[in-house]
Amino acid sequence: MGSGATQYVETVDSVMLYIVGISVVLLIGITAVMIYFVVKYNRKKGHKPENIHGNWLLETIWIAIPTVLVMTMFYYSYIGYKDLRNFPEDGLEVNVTARMWGWTFEYENGKQTDSLYVPVNQPVMLFLESVDVNHSFYVPAFRIKEDVIAGRVNKLHFTSDMVGDYDIACAEYCGLKHSMMYSKVKVMEVADFDKWYAETDATTDETNIETNPVDSTAAEIKPTGEM
């Protein structure tokens, strides 16, 4: 899993670091204090207990400080998240169709593939649709994920910084071969991509498309709701 495959990866990882950092400090603090008390005030030492009923100042402090902490956490995570939902106007648009258990990517020129081919450093806009049950489009290396829900079109975008192949996984349980719904994002140099894109042969990389054994006669799904 390459780090820094997209700008967004750094954003997510820094939010992660921030929250986990604070958490580790709190956890170690709590554990240490607890162990210290248990050792210090051990009954074996014949310590006489003192009945301290409480302290409103302390209560206030340990509500106020965590409140501030979680608010900063929320703020950073929200800022980071905003990037993800800032959809590009002029990106490469790809329609992603999920089915049990595979993916189809359809480009603006009608080309259809099983892996997602994209040019490096160029925004890509995905429109996610499902023909049967729920799936989820997940690229761990890009830290992005969005469910693919039957009957509606969900959106997702990314801009990759690095040429390479990255795994696509299905992250919403979808039956028998949920764990085998892997595919690839193939990030290419712009020139390579353009060349590939212009090739007339529409389906260059057919691998085996599974048919749906659970319910092959599933009724056509009528879309509901707007976006």
Next chain:
Amino acid sequence: MQDGHSNEEHSHVTSYGTLVIIWLALLGLTSITVTVAGISLGMYTLFVAMFIAAVKSALVINIFMHIKFEDPIFKVFLLVSALTLLVIFVLTFVDFSFR
């Protein structure tokens, strides 16, 4: 049962008259709501219908169901339940009305 405040403590009896009056009020409200539905008020139709339904249920809960004469804690309970329902509605619509 020894203390003053025991089982038959809610000896409150709602008179037949009160009950019948409430019933008449409920029937009256029903005819209003049916009539109003006939007139086209656009957006307000739902609002009016729900308002009338709320008034009707207040009557039923207070008088028929006696909550007016129960221990105040019953009212608190009712409020808590209604509030919970309200919260669920509001938060669900935070999703659906911003889609």
Next chain:
Amino acid sequence: MANGTIAEHAKSFYEEGTSKKTGLLGWFFSTDHKRIGIMYLAALSTFFIIGVILALFMRLELIAPGETLMDAQTYNTIFTLHGVIMIFLFIVPGIPAIFGNFFLPLMLGAKDVSFPRLNLLSFWIYIVGAILVVISLFVPGGPIDTGWTFYIPYSVRTGTNVSLAIFAAFVLGFSSILTGLNFITTVHRLKAPGMGFFKMPLFVWSTYATAWIQVLATPVIGITILLVIMERAFGIGIFDPSLGGDPILYQHLFWIYSHPAVYIMILPAMGIVSEIIPTFARRTIFGYNAIALSSLAIAFVGYLVWAHHMFTSGMSDTARIVFSFLTFIVALPSGVKVFNWVATMYKGSIDPQPPFLWVMAFIVLFSIGGLTGLVLGSLATDIHLHDTYFVVAHFHYVMFGGTGTIFFAGLYYWFPKMFGKLYHTKLANIGVALFFVAFNLLYFPKFIMGYQGMPRRYYDYLPEFADLQLVSTIGSWLMAIALIIVFGNLIRSLRTGRKATSNPWGGVTLEWHTTSPPPLENFETDIVVTHDPYDFSQLEDMKNE
């Protein structure tokens, strides 16, 4: 509150039942809250063992990539059953059904719950639900394979026995509701003279708060389940997208119950923690009011955050932001509890007996679980971590490391009271220690895997996760040993343990004012409450009694 001398000729509730029937029937028809509690203990432990054995098979399958033990369909049904059993048959009824039943009336100084017969009915409804789950495994169609969340449309499309299995969940919900309303009424109506709300033990407070969630949240899953069944049976099209329904609305309804349900799981455990710490620190609890009120706060704010399970589902952005914000708020009352517990240890006189050690393990494990909950509540990170092993790790830390640990803590704390026997202390200490190590070995790798992008509910996985999966599986074996020690110690003591006195730990809440095990009517004399619940000055008087 005399026991001493009277204790000798008082019959315990084992010897005297509520009906004329004897033997097993005397149990099956008993309306005695203590017998019902023990029956729940037996039933729930059975399902817990079934649940963990399923988990053991799951871990064996995951020991290496590819097929090792079973095919994908089997794996899918096993993790579903593991989830369904652990959630609906073990952890949701869990502590209230066992310890709530046994100790709530005792701690209130009451003879029984408000509706003893309803209580027995809830137990049998629970058993019916459990039997339905079992039947669903064997009828044609095969065991349910949807995951414990039953997401539509998969749950409408699959050919397995979804309807029966989720109907079982409906029935179990009914049992939960009846228990809840029984407890609320009991708390309001049957407190002993002198006991006001703010003199109730904290376990009662947390059970009370839990009971409200049971009453007000469970019906929502009830109706949701009924709708899914009707959807499957008649094709009515309420959630099914092919008929115009909205699968995301299903998810809303599911989590409207299931998020508050996680607080059904943890709140009673927090109550037990608040009992154990003062007893073994032999000093009053720090911040009684704060702990009591934070239970109500958790119960209420628990309703505000359900959609944090749906951040990637395609909800509106506004909803995602609002729910993320509220999720952070919900962590605050839990923090208040943790801080007050630790503060209660300050200047106490601490005797780290096994129940106390379980509590220490709890504080660490639950904090890890809760704090990683914050990572999941944050939008930017949850998008990446949702439905990965990070979530699996989070919820095992809070459920097993939190509630599960306290289930054991409670057992070890109240075992002498419930059964009148003492267990082996050294062995108990070893059990806790081994549990703690095994636990972290088993689940900590899952955080890392999740962060690296290992999705959950995966039968097979990429080779890069093989090492961590292996560690986790080895952890599960160690966990098996720990659990055998933990349960074995108690089972052995049932027969060979030394007799327990009425108050082996020096606790002061009302259950320690009666014999071990208590008599049918709980107390020999009428109870009048004169002290605060954690006022250890009574201890001297109790000894002299």
Next chain:
Amino acid sequence: MSNNHEIVVPTETHGHVHRDDVGARMGMWLFLFTELLLFGGMFLIYGVYRFQYSEEFHFAAMELNTGIGTLNTIVLLTSSLTVALSISALQKKNKFLSVVFLSLTIVFALAFMVNKFFEWSAKFSHGIYPGSEDLINKSNGEVVFFGLYYVMTGIHGLHIVIGVILLSFILVFLIRDKITPDNFVKLENAGLYWHLVDLIWIFLFPLFYLIQ
């Protein structure tokens, strides 16, 4: 301590737990709250879909018969009155009137069901029922509307059936003097349940029958 309305329950030295009518009613109310939330869940679904498909809902509701709906509302409100009267009568130690009013309640409940039966069969004969050809061919919003219509009125109907059974038992108890002017909490609780059924209908009625 904050127990201003604390009621100290006297404990009896032997035998069963003391009778606690307030507690019994409290239990019943709590049960009613669960019903409230159960139907609340359905109203929530209704709300969301009505918001998404408001046109189709208006259109679909045309198929429903406002006349029958109104009639049933009146029947149900009246049954609510009679059960309340029955309690008042018993409190006034008039067992005969109490029995009469309670019987009337059951009669009205049955009338409601008969009405409902005709209403549903009319729909069925028009080919509108879950999974039917005609329905599948309608728009999504209409499918959902009728799905909800059948589920919500159906579950409400189920409550009526349960109510009839419950009230019948109570009637027998009343006749056999198991319920008396100083021990009638069972009758009160049955009444509470019945009023809830009425309450639900008060909302169902405008939401389904009055939105053309």
